Amino acid sequence: MSSAPYRNLLRAPGAAAFFLTATGGRIGIAMTGLGIIWLVHGHTGNYASAGSVSGGFAVAEAVVGPQLARLIDRFGQTRVLPPALLAHAAAVTMLVALVAGDSPSVLMTVGGALVGATVPQLGALSAARWVALLREERPAELPSAFALESLSNALGYLAGPTLVSVLGANGHPALGTVLAAALVVAGGGCFAAQRRTAPPPSGAAERSRADRSLLRPRFAVLAGLNLAIGVYFGAVQVSVTAFAVEHHAAAAAAPIFAVSSCGGLLAGWLYGLRRWRTPPRIQLAVATAGLALGSLLLLAAGSPLALGSVIVLTGAAVPPVLVLLSVLAESAVHRAVMTQAFTWLNSASAAGSAAAAAVSGRAVDAFGAHGGFAIAAAATTAMAALAVAGLRAVRERGCVPPAHGS
Known part of the structure; x- marks a missing residue:
């Protein structure tokens, strides 16, 4: 391409x-x-x-x-x-x-x-x-x-x-x-x-009118989706490391993370090379469903090699989700509060990651690495459900541009 x-x-x-x-x-x-x-x-x-x-x-x-x-x-x-x-x-x-x-x-x-x-x-x-x-x-x-x-x-x-x-x-x-x-x-x-x-x-007058836009349901849905993907990040970071240690292959954690990151970079690069005819809200539902499916497959991984194979799939699903969340945020808020909107969404993701790291640590102590993967799977499943249920709330403005080949 x-x-x-x-x-x-x-x-x-x-x-x-x-x-x-x-x-x-x-x-x-x-x-x-x-x-x-x-x-x-x-x-x-x-x-x-x-x-x-x-x-x-x-x-x-x-x-x-x-x-x-x-x-x-x-x-x-x-x-x-x-x-x-x-x-x-x-x-x-x-x-x-x-x-x-x-x-x-x-x-x-x-x-x-x-x-x-x-x-x-x-x-x-x-x-x-x-x-x-x-x-x-x-x-x-x-x-x-x-x-x-x-x-x-x-x-x-x-x-x-x-x-x-x-x-x-x-x-x-x-x-x-x-x-x-x-x-x-x-x-x-x-x-x-x-x-x-x-x-x-924006100036004070325009800002005061636009401030209320961040309280709208569609932005709340986007914040919830960013919180959920943050939980996924936090849970996976803890759980992959614990999984490698459990299988007496602590050195395998770094290559697993690297494979996931490289898969994500490639997927993000390819995703941005074309314009998509499907509306962003529908794409988001599909991408989050794919991430949820991949997260559920983490629960079945029985070896570092199997885990690495699955983590490539979840890593590849993440960049399209992040891009679509930004696209929908751009259409959901007034331009006078655009920087605030992107920053709040980043904060939601960071909060989810921090909370998940702590909770996943306890889950791993109690149930092993798969306890942490269960938290990641629950978060991404909830994310997919929220993406589907909130389609009307995050409906973008205007028409979707026609697709073209790359």
């Missing part, structure tokens, strides 16, 4: 500049949470403290991120992002100093929370730029743009954690955290400098 749809997108005026700079920053964001764990544990030798600080980071990111997005929608990316990046750099500096100074765990947790509260949601900002660039004149290309965003996110979470783990394992945990902050600030700063592609600020 030709990659012309992606090339055409990146040839749009200013598109390549904001997309590539956001991608660089997203690698840093993907490094930050794990980098905090390496940083704190490397200095204290205590996983409890590391988990506490990392938890403070995650909670603050999920809660404060949408509030920062609200300011960005009102005042504009180019005005709000630079001071937010400076605040993030200061927060990371403070956290590194607190850890190096053997501060009490509660103070380090506060430092981690400040890092999370100031980290910019570059994925949401980049998605909002694609909407501003394409919505009026090239709406048929939005799914391909969101597929690019999905690929950028996947690459970030492949490269970022790997890089910070290599640095941490070789005795440089602080360097990993500093490098993560440098990538976030540099990528975010270059992104903010691309003024011509920035969405116009």
Whole structure:
């Protein structure tokens, strides 16, 4: 298949500049949470403290991120992002100093929370730029743009954690955290400098009318779907590792995750290469059903090889689901709150992942790895049911563009 749809997108005026700079920053964001764990544990030798600080980071990111997005929608990316990046750099500096100074765990947790509260949601900002660039004149290309965003996110979470783990394992945990902050600030700063592609600020009057749009049923359905896929992510991460250990093949966990990620990258790439005649809400029902079926097959896996074969299927189903959720979110909310919408959906997914990691750990302790897979299967089954039941609630505006070959 030709990659012309992606090339055409990146040839749009200013598109390549904001997309590539956001991608660089997203690698840093993907490094930050794990980098905090390496940083704190490397200095204290205590996983409890590391988990506490990392938890403070995650909670603050999920809660404060949408509030920062609200300011960005009102005042504009180019005005709000630079001071937010400076605040993030200061927060990371403070956290590194607190850890190096053997501060009490509660103070380090506060430092981690400040890092999370100031980290910019570059994925949401980049998605909002694609909407501003394409919505009026090239709406048929939005799914391909969101597929690019999905690929950028996947690459970030492949490269970022790997890089910070290599640095941490070789005795440089602080360097990993500093490098993560440098990538976030540099990528975010270059992104903010691309003024011509920035969405116009909404202004107070338009924002006040648009705020209510996030309370509509169709957006609530999308939030629920993102929460469910977050549960799937959290449960699978714990359960695959536990499965490998149970089968005395702990080293197999990394290749299984890698196979799943590569399958997802390929599926996301292929999905974005064509335009689909089927309405997005119907595609979402089919994609979530496929993910649910694959998750149920995880329960039947009896060996690492079998698990790897099944995890490829679930990994391939995830990118189309994520792209479709973005497509439906774009059509479900007013443009004045677009950044908030994407950020809230990211927060819902992060909350689901965090909750599932904790619950799945208990399920694995009680029932083995298949107990964790059962949680993933339950989440994806509920997701498929919600996608079908909520079809009317997430009905997109306008007509579906005709399909064409790639």
